[in-house]
Amino acid sequence: MWWEKASDSANLISFNEYPYLVYGRVSTEKDEQVSSLENQVDICRNWLERNNFEWNEKAIVIDNGISGTVLLARAAMQLILEKARKREIKMVLFKSIHRLARDMKDSLEIKEVLLAHGVRVVTIEEGYDSLYEGKNDMKFEMFSMFAAQYPKSLSVSISAVLAAKVRRGEHIGGKLPYGFRGKDKKMVIHEEEAEVIRYIYDLYNNFGYGFKKITNILNEGLRKGEVLGPQSKDKWQVTTVQRILRNPTYCGVFVLNRYTKIKVGGRKKQIENPPEKWVTFKDHHPKIISIEDWEKANNKEYTSNKTRITAWNEFRGISKCSECGSNMVIVQSYKKKKDGTRTEWKYLKCSAYRRSGEHACVNHTPIQYEDFREFVLKRLKRKGKKISVDFGSNFHDQKKAEIKHLEKEINIIEENRKELIDLYIEEKLITKAEFLVKRKEYEENILRMKDRMFVLQQDEEVKIDISNIQEAFQQLENTEEDLRHAFEILIEEINIHPEGNVDIKYTFEFKGK
Known part of the structure; x- marks a missing residue:
């Protein structure tokens, strides 16, 4: 059987025969000291060589500087799961379950996905090998529980040590306060x-x-x-x-x-x-x-017994001061009349000027929030009528261009691979050894490009919420509703100048009709 150990080097199991991945992860510089990536890779390599597998440097995938308790941010782990679903790998090695994940739910979920797609899971320190454990999950679950408990126990221990230092009057690290x-x-x-x-x-x-x-x-x-x-x-x-x-x-x-x-x-x-x-x-x-x-x-009594409620700003994080780049925030004010009634209004002001006055920025000409909102709505509606939006290529053109380039390169290599077969089988212009070496090179290049494509697509899925621009334009018709979401989709940034001029940078590409 393919998993049986060989008696000599002639029976090494090659990477092409048995594709595997070696996973490594460190979350902090402190973690790097005790469980470096080099250490993890070396332990996995030693296991492979002892079990007569051919070592391949290209099999290493790394999540560097990412916590084991946060699965969504781990692109390399997501790549492993994707390759398992495509049945492109047969085995994954981890130095320990601590490297796999430190959340029990994540550990079990990762293992289930891998096993369900016929991938052998090996964690070297615990001596767990799914090939020999069969359906006995108790061992894996027990070590996963210990791995999940470790950061919690460590946190308790650290808290106790910190408390002891504080009792002795020591400073426990971090930036000291002013003074x-x-x-x-x-x-x-x-x-x-x-x-x-x-x-x-x-x-x-x-x-x-x-x-x-x-x-x-x-x-x-x-x-x-x-x-x-x-x-x-x-x-x-x-x-x-x-x-x-x-x-x-x-x-x-x-x-x-x-x-x-x-x-x-x-x-x-x-x-x-x-x-x-x-x-x-x-x-x-x-x-x-x-x-x-x-x-x-x-304990000081403030100017009012009422809780001050900050006005809702549909443009927060979008509207910027043209002079210093700080956010434009809403300032509320009122004017009391002789008859006791009062007129209230809210206007936009540079947050840096609001915090520190003229020492930080300049005072803008007051722009009432409602007037500003109406102005932006008119500009957007005018754009919506005059432009033809290409919804298929609005976002992340650079990444999409790279994906397209990779697809083109893969097609070229596929054609070259077909020509290679003709050279070997029909025209007999190359030897079998030359054919095997070149075919392996083509296959590795294709796999590398597909992995890169996956990472690009995964990065978009995890980090970017691409909403429907057409729907956002439609939402603008409901002017009485909260349009924060629509503004976020359609507007990248609004620069407001001190004299009241406004520059709007849109998120969408367009062509004039």
Whole structure:
């Protein structure tokens, strides 16, 4: 049988006879130190050679810098599954189940797809080989469970170590907040920056200034050389001031376990834990401001008891300032009349100017949001009437051109392969050895090109949501509805100039009628 071991080198199983793939994955630089790609490949190569398989460097597929808990982002693994479905491979080798996946559901799903298409699965460290295990899945499931539990156990262990370090007053890594420096694993006060922190709290608590007013004062002092700027930035911003006033680090408090990562739809997402899960350490490091000052800043009554609701912006992320490239955001305002009634409106403003004033950007001529929306709708409807949209080639022309080129190259090689058969069988112009070498070269080139085509197509499927442009144009007729989705499909970017001029860049290719 083809799986029986050979007694000498003459009976090596060649790659062409038994096509296999060797899968490797590392997720971080730290992971690279203990389980490098070279190490994984070397272990798999050793197994192949011991079992009398011919080694082939081209059989290696790699997911580099991608977590084993996130299947959707792993293009190399998706390629393996696709080749299994096409029955182009007979075996896949993994150094361990940890490399295959660290989510039990993903591990079992990958194994089922491979086995269902006749692919032999080997994980070397666990000694699992589907050829000999048969239908006994207990071994694989047990090791998959251990692999899935490993990152959770590791997380608990790391949390315990971090908590011990925090109890000793050590800084546990990451960027230190403004006003602090690291020394002998401890947080120490940077006095010049600390003076700015105290100044911010004084302006907020004792003068009653808001975030924007404080930001303007700091930037004016920065311009005159009287105030230090924030780390890694050339000016103060509203969000920076807000973070400083909300950060308990400045009163000597350190909060552990505030955030966690969860898996949503095959991808990781960071969320904030409920406060009852936070672990708070008081007097962890020197205070820049007193606890009383911090509590006063964070218990302050704001201008209104009502919750301010940010206006819905159908152009968020699409409309940009032409001067600095920042997003244009909605600012709400109102005017109260003598009779008690008030007129409300909302207009667009550069977010950088809104955060930091003239130190960041220029003030735009006010454009009311409703007027802007009506203007964009008219431009789009006019385009929809005047152009003929080529829906088959609107997106990712470069990738489609490469796919088309690959298809052409494959057809040429196929023709060459047919001519090669004629040269060998009919015209007898080449030897059998020459024929086999050239045929192998053609087949490898075809496989390589098909793999590249798959990766290009897979990349589009995973990362790009291509919506129907024609449908988006139709949605524009319902002007009373939320048209955010339609705007996203039809518009790549809108640049708004300070004087009110607007440039629109569309996502679609068109030809004039």
